[in-house]
Amino acid sequence: MERIKKLLKEAGVSEYIIFGCIERTAELFFIKKQLDTRRIKDVEKFKVTVFRTDEKDGKQLRAATDVTVLAEMTDVEMLDAFKGAYFAAQFAMNPYYELPDPVTAPLIEAHGRLAEQAPEQSAGEMAAALFRADTGTDAFLNSAEIFVIQRRSHVISSRGTDVSWTEAEVKGEYVVQAKEPEDVEMYRDFAYTELNTNALTAQAKEALSFVRDRARAQKILKSGNYDVILTDENVMMTLWFYGDRASARMLYPGYSTWKIGDDVQGETCGDRVTLTLRALAPYSKEGIPMHDLALIENGVMRATHGPNRFCRYLGAEPTGDYRKYSCDNPGTMTFAEMQKRPCLWAVTFSGFEMDPFSGHFGGEIRLGYLIEDGKLTPVTGGSINGSILDAQKDIVFSTERYAEIGYDGPYAILLKNIAVAGTDAE
Amino acid sequence: MFERLDAVKPALKKLIATLRERYAYVSVLATAERFRSWNVSKNGISLSASGLDGGDGYVIRVFDKTGCAEYSINAFSEEMIPAIVNEMETRLEAERAALPEGITPMPAAIPDDSPAALKKEAKYEIDPMDVGDEAILALIGRIREKGLHAEGILDIFCGVNYSAERKIFLSENRDLDESHMWMNAFVGAMSARGEEIKESYKGYSVLGGAELLKEVENDIDEVTRRLNDLLRSEPMIPGEYECVCDPEVTGMIVHEAFGHGVEMDMFVKDRAQARQFMGEYVASPLVTMHDGSAVDECATWAFDDEGTLTGDTVIIDKGVLRRGMCDALSAMRLGVKPTGNGRRESYERKAYTRMTNTYFEGGDATKEEMIASIPYGFLLEEPTSGMEDPKNWGIQCMVNVAREIKDGKLTGRVFSPIVLTGYVPDLLKSVSMMGGKVQLAGGGYCGKGYKEWVKVSDGGAYMKARIRLG
Structure with missing residues (x-):
């Protein structure tokens, strides 16, 4: 860091933010119960943002250009990179904004076995947790990848910020397969900030159960409009529409017209959305202290969020970029009650998509359950294509909860009258 | 470009020689990148030189008694060789020792290291x-x-x-530089x-x-x-229709619907239906599909990230599935020749079988002839996203624009957004006309599942097929 600061000074850069990150990983790749590849990683990078100010027609302007530098670069290479970035910044002027307020603090260290023990050991323990669920012969783990990451971050700015923290994360993905009566598979991913072996075993057991059902799922879905239940990560993606639309990145350019105090769901709506953004790290990459933030309360927007520049433009307190949110409504219907009506529970998709600009969501169904008279019939194929702007009018949240690294909220949502393209045309 | 790699190359060769005393096979991929992006919008003007997390670094691959193992780093000098060797020995052994009971190494032959040099x-x-x-x-x-x-x-x-x-790819017998x-x-x-x-x-x-x-x-x-x-677009009325795909939509179908299904690391995992269809008709005789470096587009490299020379892989030949594309490790396990498709998101990531430039050959029809031949259907334009399903050959592609065709003419009605679904061979076998001019688009990145983004291009010509739209 001191070398970078010295070279920035030599390059004539007086305003900057340096984000340094050291990452150490252990990675395991499995094909069935065999180890395909193992990997380790040690990298250190510095993302340096250089700022430049100017004035035009009496108005102050500000530009920022970022460049990544490595410890192995020579002083000449690094100096060239900083000079080049500073020179380029003169052509990228935007309205002026202040850099993040200075903050200094001692190192904040993550604790727990995931943060403290060797990542290779944690990778082995998570592998054991995953394969603990793999006890059947009709449904089994096809393949898996596990990544254990220990990270140390450090932010320094020309305004005096000097903060550092450590984090640990284990994440990965796996595919479960069932061969009879149809040979099918399903994909799941996971991510935890603790060595949460029990959660991974439970998730894998559920995935194995779903893939058994997918193997006997039929292509009997008829085209039409259905009440649709979405669950777990598809709920997370759907409800993040509200988080996206309330972000400073969407508000500043006018892509979102929401304002603090607006009822963003409209007068006619189903269950009300209450979203809280959750801080997973103590600081953002710009060195902004991160705290939990009440974003939307009973459908009313209470705050905005985002990086320094866009928050400054909106006159809001910069919050940094969040990686987790919670939807705090307790829900109004149990998951069992949702299933008492004729509906389609779309469990997994080839790739569920939620477009924060258009409000459209959809995807091709890999496993669904057609629910009629309380009976669940596994179905596969077909697609849903809906709009949250319409569906929010009578959206229902389940009382059951679901949590993962980026989300804590209702396990299920019920969306009424959603267009479904069935498999009847095949 | 990137003279630093020239300076470090002799030391990398020493590292390989040192590691070869301990491991049956050693290679190093060294990468360096210069990146810049310029953007304007209501959000303002932005200029970044930070790259896409590709960047400068090294991945060292070795084969030991447990199989394939790798170490990714982004600082290297001759003085660091003893520390690197020690780190690899200690941590890779710790990783092996921590494996749960019942997990065995997957057999892996030593990679082909026949001499090759290229600049x-x-x-x-x-x-x-x-x-x-x-x-x-x-x-x-x-x-x-x-x-x-x-x-x-x-x-x-x-x-x-x-x-x-x-x-730069270096092993005991290979020295490739591009x-x-x-x-x-x-x-x-x-x-x-x-x-x-x-x-x-x-x-x-x-x-x-x-x-x-x-x-x-x-x-x-x-x-x-x-x-x-x-x-003024309307919601699509779900159903199966005669469609004309523009070259970009054709490209998305090539890539998402079929390409991922013939990535042969999926064969090793028993995750691709295509393996059972080798030598069989999977598409209309109008369909011939290529992947590789025979065209100049964003994913054209002379060698892949495992040091395999690339070429032109004909995957479907006049409707018949001839072969898949393959990385080196999967090729050894399958007993086939690698095709130069072992690619990494960056030096920090594992290599997988990945597409490069993937496209359908052109035919002799015109867009106008295709539209004129349709009593009721749609002209599809502007693909937005897609997701693979190699196991079940299900299609999920999203497009932004469907223009209504009635009695052989565009009516002016537009439907949006559109989800394309169905079974891949059904769609490809329904191809009834193929346009003449092949266009490739290399503006996007391709993920393997939900990660591992690599630069690819895909394309084809205007194409007429029956497709289920929703």
Whole structure:
């Protein structure tokens, strides 16, 4: 860091933010119960943002250009990179904004076995947790990848910020397969900030159960409009529409017209959305202290969020970029009650998509359950294509909860009258 | 380009020699990248040289008694060799020792290390850095200003980015060295229909440099016209229809619906239905599919990230599935020749079988003939995303625009957004007309599942097929 600061000074850069990150990983790749590849990683990078100010027609302007530098670069290479970035910044002027307020603090260290023990050991323990669920012969783990990451971050700015923290994360993905009566598979991913072996075993057991059902799922879905239940990560993606639309990145350019105090769901709506953004790290990459933030309360927007520049433009307190949110409504219907009506529970998709600009969501169904008279019939194929702007009018949240690294909220949502393209045309 | 790699190369050879005393096979991939992006929109002007997490670093691959193992680093010098060797021995053994009971190593033969040497320089007409930041920002600023004059525009967003890379692959017997440059650009427009924001865009790509910019300036009117069409679009009535795909939609079908299904690491995992269809008709005889470096696009490299020389892989030949594409490790396990498709997101990531430039050969029909042949159907334009399903050959592709065709003519009605679904061989066997002019688009990145983003291109010609739309 001191070398970078010295070279920035030599390059004539007086305003900057340096984000340094050291990452150490252990990675395991499995094909069935065999180890395909193992990997380790040690990298250190510095993302340096250089700022430049100017004035035009009496108005102050500000530009920022970022460049990544490595410890192995020579002083000449690094100096060239900083000079080049500073020179380029003169052509990228935007309205002026202040850099993040200075903050200094001692190192904040993550604790727990995931943060403290060797990542290779944690990778082995998570592998054991995953394969603990793999006890059947009709449904089994096809393949898996596990990544254990220990990270140390450090932010320094020309305004005096000097903060550092450590984090640990284990994440990965796996595919479960069932061969009879149809040979099918399903994909799941996971991510935890603790060595949460029990959660991974439970998730894998559920995935194995779903893939058994997918193997006997039929292509009997008829085209039409259905009440649709979405669950777990598809709920997370759907409800993040509200988080996206309330972000400073969407508000500043006018892509979102929401304002603090607006009822963003409209007068006619189903269950009300209450979203809280959750801080997973103590600081953002710009060195902004991160705290939990009440974003939307009973459908009313209470705050905005985002990086320094866009928050400054909106006159809001910069919050940094969040990686987790919670939807705090307790829900109004149990998951069992949702299933008492004729509906389609779309469990997994080839790739569920939620477009924060258009409000459209959809995807091709890999496993669904057609629910009629309380009976669940596994179905596969077909697609849903809906709009949250319409569906929010009578959206229902389940009382059951679901949590993962980026989300804590209702396990299920019920969306009424959603267009479904069935498999009847095949 | 990237002289630092020349300076470090002798020390990398020493590292390989040192590790060879301990491991049956050793290779090193060294990468260096120069990246820049320029963007304008209502969010302001942005200029970044930080790259896409590709960047400069090294991946050391060894084969020991447990199989394939790798170490990724981004600092290296001759003095560090003892520490690197020690770190690999200690941590890779710790990783093996921590494996749960019941897990065994997957047999892996030692990779082919027959001698190969290559040095290839990047081809480009104009280095983007010679054009300069000021001129590039001025160009996209002009395009934006022009587009903003159209009625009802919420925003015009334009961007240009380029990457210059150099990769060196070294093993005991191989010394491969290539530099490469691509440039991408896009122009897009947004309008609001109440709370709903509609977008339209056009992308550009070239294996080369700033010569691409000549193409970019004149299309903003076409983009804003298409956006206006979207503002009066209707929801699709689900069903199976006769469709004409524009070359970009054809490209998405090639890539998402079929390409991922013939990535042969999926064969090793028993995750691809295609393995059972080798030598069989999986498509109409009008369909011939290629992947590889026979064309000049963003994913054209002379060797892959495992040191395998690339070429032209004919995957479907007149409707018959001939072979898949394969990385080196999977090829050893399957007993086939690798095709030069072992690619990494960066030196920090594992290599998988990945597509490069993937496309259908052209035919002899015209777009007009295709439209004229359809009693009722749609012209599909502007793909937005897709997801693979190699196991079940299910299709999920999203497109932005479906133009209604009635009695052989476009009616002017537009439907949006559209989800394409169905069974891949059904769709490909239904191809009844193929256009003459093949166009490739290399503006995007391809993920393996939900990660591992690599630069690819895909394409084809206008294509007529029966497709289920929702």
